[in-house]
Amino acid sequence: MNKPVDMLDVVIIGGGLVGGLTALLLAKGGIQATVLDAAPILDTEKVLSVANPRVLALSQATIHLLKTVNVWDKLARQMPYTGMQVWNKNGYGEINFGQASQKMPSDEQSLGSMVEPSILNLAIQQQMLQQVQDYRTQVKVVRVEQGVHCWIVQLADGTTLKTKLVIGADGANSFVREQAMIELDVLDYQQAGLSCAIRTAMPHQYVARQIFLPTGPLAFLPMASLNAEQAEHWISIVWTLPDDYADEYSALNDAQFMQLLTRESHHMLGEVLEVTPRAKFPLKARAAQRYVKAGLALIGDAAHVIHPLAGQGVNIGCLDAAVLCDVLLKDKQRGVWAHEQTLKRYEHQRKGQNDAMMHSMSALGFIETSELFPFVWARNFGLKQVENQATLKALFLAQANGLSSLKQTQYAI
Numbered sequence: 001m002n003k004p005v006d007m008l009d010v011v012i013i014g015g016g017l018v019g020g021l022t023a024l025l026l027a028k029g030g031i032q033a034t035v036l037d038a039a040p041i042l043d044t045e046k047v048l049s050v051a052n053p054r055v056l057a058l059s060q061a062t063i064h065l066l067k068t069v070n071v072w073d074k075l076a077r078q079m080p081y082t083g084m085q086v087w088n089k090n091g092y093g094e095i096n097f098g099q100a101s102q103k104m105p106s107d108e109q110s111l112g113s114m115v116e117p118s119i120l121n122l123a124i125q126q127q128m129l130q131q132v133q134d135y136r137t138q139v140k141v142v143r144v145e146q147g148v149h150c151w152i153v154q155l156a157d158g159t160t161l162k163t164k165l166v167i168g169a170d171g172a173n174s175f176v177r178e179q180a181m182i183e184l185d186v187l188d189y190q191q192a193g194l195s196c197a198i199r200t201a202m203p204h205q206y207v208a209r210q211i212f213l214p215t216g217p218l219a220f221l222p223m224a225s226l227n228a229e230q231a232e233h234w235i236s237i238v239w240t241l242p243d244d245y246a247d248e249y250s251a252l253n254d255a256q257f258m259q260l261l262t263r264e265s266h267h268m269l270g271e272v273l274e275v276t277p278r279a280k281f282p283l284k285a286r287a288a289q290r291y292v293k294a295g296l297a298l299i300g301d302a303a304h305v306i307h308p309l310a311g312q313g314v315n316i317g318c319l320d321a322a323v324l325c326d327v328l329l330k331d332k333q334r335g336v337w338a339h340e341q342t343l344k345r346y347e348h349q350r351k352g353q354n355d356a357m358m359h360s361m362s363a364l365g366f367i368e369t370s371e372l373f374p375f376v377w378a379r380n381f382g383l384k385q386v387e388n389q390a391t392l393k394a395l396f397l398a399q400a401n402g403l404s405s406l407k408q409t410q411y412a413i
């Protein structure tokens with residue numbers, strides 16, 4: 001006779017950046033989730049010895065949440081930035097936020113921080129191994145099915161789990177979303193992003209820069225260096241291009257590409273001296289038509305993928321995690337767990353905001369897209385107008401740092 005299956009409080013499918021943060025916030029609030037992730041535990045030595053050419057621009061709200069679950073101090077490297085500068089090659093404006101810095105700024109002085117995804121993933125995994133009792137990696141979920149007042153999750157090894165709540169944090173191609181039959185809206189920008197790390201002759205001085213070229217925006221984002229002597233000279237670039245340009249630039253050899261970059265960036269950091277292999281990725285926005293169903297919630301990229309170059313993807317995912325954990329933990333104190341109304345409160349607080357950000361990215365047009373939300377925001381209002389108005393700049397900073405979205409939650413600063 002088959003052993004009866006225990007009813008779990010919550011199963012999180014996907015233990016990446018957003019799913020991992022959710023599990024850690026719940027653990028801090030006294031709820032142990034079962035976390036199922038398809039990926040293996042990262043090899044620490046390998047992750048630390050290779051610089052990831054892509055960086056995530058983490059907002060102050062995300063940094064605060066990572067501090068709350070003791071992940072922030074475990075990051076092996078990160079690069080804070082104190083200034084942002086954006087201008088148009090064709091000369092209709094420039095905007096500056098914060099200022100350049102001559103030495104490594106403290107957390108308090110910075111506007112945010114650039115972190116390699118693998119470094120962040122490693123720190124989250126390590127913390128989950130300590131804090132989450134049932135964290136399973138290299139797990140293949142083959143079925144997610146609604147039962148009577150529960151969800152049934154089947155794994156490829158034959159295991160069946162029964163849970164009151166499924167949290168789908170399994171990324172852009174979410175299997176949970178598909179199994180729950182939640183429809184998806186997709187917008188293909190017909191552009192590609194070109195990304196790599198470069199070493200420049202001049203130091204970045206902790207400033208994130210972006211130049212609008214006729215082909216699309218080119219962002220220079222400061223990143224941590226593996227070599228102390230080259231600190232402040234390594235940059236992660238993200239170049240948004242129409243598909244045909246992206247193909248052409250990908251095919252150039254390194255010397256040709258470095259020359260092109262030096263020229264197109266107007267020598268803003270002098271000559272480009274070194275370049276790592278380039279990665280090209282298509283740009284698409286996706287939005288789930290709903291985030292919740294009875295006993296099920298989608299968070300992070302499973303719920304929404306905004307223009308990847310907006311630089312806000314993981315930040316809005318972390319805000320999803322915070323709001324969902326906040327409503328769940330508050331109700332738990334009242335003796336309620338994962339009620340449909342609780343989940344709807346989460347959807348109500350997050351979907352409108354996320355959709356609005358996604359639409360503002362799309363409204364900018366397919367060519368003039370940006371690497372960082374601050375830049376997008378600034379261009380929306382007109383670079384000159386924003387540059388000249390202290391109140392608009394302050395409004396922008398409040399919106400970009402994400403802290404206002406935490407205000408009503410137990411994670412408010």
Ligand SMILES: Cc1cc2nc3c(=O)[nH]c(=O)nc-3n(C[C@H](O)[C@H](O)[C@H](O)COP(=O)(O)OP(=O)(O)OC[C@H]3O[C@@H](n4cnc5c(N)ncnc54)[C@H](O)[C@@H]3O)c2cc1C
Pocket residue numbers: 013014015016017018019036037038039054055056057058117139140141169170171172175193195281299300301302308309310311312313314315316317
């Ligand atoms: C080129 C590029 C640049 C970007 N730059 C930025 C930036 O500067 N700032 C920013 O905030 N965001 C940025 N983003 C977006 C950011 O990377 C994502 O928003 C973020 O990784 C989403 O986190 P997530 O946890 O929702 O999904 P993911 O990080 O994709 O994690 C999903 C997890 O689910 C697991 N999984 C998947 N399927 C299954 C399954 N069936 N069963 C079990 N587990 C499963 C995976 O193993 C993975 O661990 C960028 C994205 C791209 C592509």
